[in-house]
Amino acid sequence: MMRASDDRLTIYERSRPGRRAFVAPLLDVPERALDELLPPELRRSEAPRLPEVAEPEIVRHYNRLSRRNFDLDTGFYPLGSCTMKYNPKLHERVAGLPGHARLHPLQDPSRAQGALELMWKLQQSLGEIAGLPHVSLQPSAGSHGELAGVLLTRAYHEDHGDRRTKVLTPDNAHGTNPATVTMAGYEVVKVGTDERGNVDLDDLRAKATEDVACLMLTNPSTVGLFEQGIEEIERIVHGVGATLYYDGANLNAIMGICRPGDMGFDIVHFNLHKSFTQPHGGGGPGAGPIAVAERIEPYLPRPQVIVREGTNGSGPRYDLDYDRPKSIGRLRGFQGNYGVFVRSYAYIRSLGAAGLREVSEVAVLNANYLLARLQREGVAEYLPAAYDRICKHEFVLSGTPMKRALGIKTLDLAKRLLDFGVHPPTVYFPLIVDEALLIEPTETETKETLDRFADIVAEILREAAEDPELARNAPYATPVRRLDEAQAARHPVVRQAM
Amino acid sequence: MAEASYPDDLLYHSEHDWARVDGDTATFGITWYAQDALGEVVFFEAPKLGAQIVKDESYTEVESVKAVSDVIAPLSGEIIEVNTALGDQPETINEDPYGEGWLIKVKLADPSEAESLMDAAAYQATLA
Numbered sequence: 001m002m003r004a005s006d007d008r009l010t011i012y013e014r015s016r017p018g019r020r021a022f023v024a025p026l027l028d029v030p031e032r033a034l035d036e037l038l039p040p041e042l043r044r045s046e047a048p049r050l051p052e053v054a055e056p057e058i059v060r061h062y063n064r065l066s067r068r069n070f071d072l073d074t075g076f077y078p079l080g081s082c083t084m085k086y087n088p089k090l091h092e093r094v095a096g097l098p099g100h101a102r103l104h105p106l107q108d109p110s111r112a113q114g115a116l117e118l119m120w121k122l123q124q125s126l127g128e129i130a131g132l133p134h135v136s137l138q139p140s141a142g143s144h145g146e147l148a149g150v151l152l153t154r155a156y157h158e159d160h161g162d163r164r165t166k167v168l169t170p171d172n173a174h175g176t177n178p179a180t181v182t183m184a185g186y187e188v189v190k191v192g193t194d195e196r197g198n199v200d201l202d203d204l205r206a207k208a209t210e211d212v213a214c215l216m217l218t219n220p221s222t223v224g225l226f227e228q229g230i231e232e233i234e235r236i237v238h239g240v241g242a243t244l245y246y247d248g249a250n251l252n253a254i255m256g257i258c259r260p261g262d263m264g265f266d267i268v269h270f271n272l273h274k275s276f277t278q279p280h281g282g283g284g285p286g287a288g289p290i291a292v293a294e295r296i297e298p299y300l301p302r303p304q305v306i307v308r309e310g311t312n313g314s315g316p317r318y319d320l321d322y323d324r325p326k327s328i329g330r331l332r333g334f335q336g337n338y339g340v341f342v343r344s345y346a347y348i349r350s351l352g353a354a355g356l357r358e359v360s361e362v363a364v365l366n367a368n369y370l371l372a373r374l375q376r377e378g379v380a381e382y383l384p385a386a387y388d389r390i391c392k393h394e395f396v397l398s399g400t401p402m403k404r405a406l407g408i409k410t411l412d413l414a415k416r417l418l419d420f421g422v423h424p425p426t427v428y429f430p431l432i433v434d435e436a437l438l439i440e441p442t443e444t445e446t447k448e449t450l451d452r453f454a455d456i457v458a459e460i461l462r463e464a465a466e467d468p469e470l471a472r473n474a475p476y477a478t479p480v481r482r483l484d485e486a487q488a489a490r491h492p493v494v495r496q497a498m
Numbered sequence: 499m500a501e502a503s504y505p506d507d508l509l510y511h512s513e514h515d516w517a518r519v520d521g522d523t524a525t526f527g528i529t530w531y532a533q534d535a536l537g538e539v540v541f542f543e544a545p546k547l548g549a550q551i552v553k554d555e556s557y558t559e560v561e562s563v564k565a566v567s568d569v570i571a572p573l574s575g576e577i578i579e580v581n582t583a584l585g586d587q588p589e590t591i592n593e594d595p596y597g598e599g600w601l602i603k604v605k606l607a608d609p610s611e612a613e614s615l616m617d618a619a620a621y622q623a624t625l626a
Contacts, residue, residue, distance in 0.1 A: 429565075486537075486538035486539075486562075489541070489561075490540050490589070
């Protein structure tokens with residue numbers, strides 16, 4: 001039997017000198033001296049320290065690691081604000097076609113017409129969904145899209161001789177919003193939330209001054225509610241000459257139903273890994289495209305994918321346009337993570353406009369169904385809804401009564417859910433709700449899955465009433481038991497000997 | 499400290515800070531409620547000695563496993579001492595919020611500001 005410690009070895013600890021997974025074939029071209037091929041100053045002085053492991057050991061190592069993951073192909077994953085919807089396998093097949101997968105990033109545009117056409121058409125589709133005509137696919141994450149948006153705002157104001165210093169964000173905003181504002185050199189000013197869960201309009205009026213560059217907002221908001229004052233918000237923000245920025249984190253609730261551009265937003269970012277089925281990965285590769293209004297267009301990143309009408313009866317020609325003197329410049333190397341574009345374009349074309357609308361309708365229906373199931377007797381008295389309203393694609397519960405009556409915290413409930421094979425919802429966010437649980441079921445889950453989740457939550461509360469220690473020490477059924485998160489943050493071990 | 503407590507010899511600010519006033523100096527910290535709501539504190543951003551702080555405004559941050567939070571000054575003044583031991587052991591804020599977990603000492607700009615703070619009973623009433 002394998003010892004527990006063997007099971008936890010890193011790939012480097014499995015390394016033995018001389019072991020190989022791949023043996024290069026004999027050279028069938030004349031050998032040339034290294035110096036002829038690459039000057040010495042560009043070559044490393046010693047061999048890289050790569051693990052030396054045989055192929056079966058590599059396969060077993062990573063297969064073992066993969067089985068310790070919890071993912072969407074394993075079970076229900078209602079992680080609020082993250083839109084963990086199922087990612088259709090068809091998209092992997094399409095993205096894996098040689099014409100997509102083997103494209104070289106340095107290919108001349110004239111030889112990559114199909115790829116540029118796909119990017120152009122994805123831009124058109126995203127622009128239509130956002131209600132804003134001009135799109136850049138360059139930003140490579142949601143946070144990167146935010147940064148692009150705030151840099152565009154600054155470029156717009158400066159081009160109009162206007163130096164502004166502040167950006168407004170709601171007090172329930174994603175942490176990336178204030179972080180982006182700070183990165184872009186602006187001062188963050190927080191706007192309050194009223195008791196209905198909307199932006200506090202009086203507070204917004206007081207803080208929307210002539211030195212405000214932008215308001216960053218998500219709609220529906222981070223508490224899963226449609227921003228009922230959006231038209232008045234638009235008037236206030238544009239009234240002081242600021243831009244209105246749409247964080248696309250919650251776009252899954254409104255696709256094909258209403259459009260940020262029609263609400264008056266100037267800049268929108270999309271999270272292709274949320275609404276548009278790009279698998280969520282450990283930090284990438286991702287895409288966070290942006291769509292902007294006419295007046296922001298001159299500042300978009302360079303180059304832009306463009307189309308020119310064909311001449312002499314030939315079809316349209318796609319190209320990269322670098323001639324953009326007011327552009328904020330390049331945001332990344334090459335043209336972005338192309339495989340991501342293929343998957344999201346496949347998704348949009350598979351569903352079509354009516355299908356995307358149905359996605360949002362079912363996402364909202366599922367969230368409201370699950371909310372209603374969780375507001376029955378046995379759960380509601382411990383986990384009341386933070387706002388008594390019809391929700392959009394997600395909703396917030398407060399664990400405060402549970403903590404008082406049963407002596408278990410939201411964190412304990414979350415950890416105990418793991419033992420039932422369910423990924424916990426987002427916890428302790430948004431910050432404005434005490435002991436918060438943010439639950440987003442998405443449209444790809446069945447009624448049976450939602451019922452089972454509600455039953456599991458009720459079961460955990462019942463067992464906590466008898467023995468709170470059960471939840472306090474959970475999980476029990478996972479590859480590792482409860483981690484000491486505080487100790488990990490206080491004394492992190494960040495080096496691994498190789 | 500597992501059980502909630504709010505010592506009678508302290509003054510309290512609505513943003514869950516306490517002040518122990520001694521003539522024209524005072525010691526500041528966060529309340530039992532604040533440390534419990536934050537969860538396990540993992541980092542205390544030590545403010546600079548000599549810095550001027552203003553009542554009701556943030557003078558530093560604490561980070562817990564849940565979030566980074568501003569710490570609000572209950573009174574105005576100049577920082578004359580910082581609890582540097584918290585750098586290595588921020589958990590002291592959870593374990594002993596009114597004792598070893600104190601944050602800073604301040605030379606008060608206007609001791610009469612203390613009249614606006616709450617006593618233990620009034621503060622506890624706001625938590626109910």
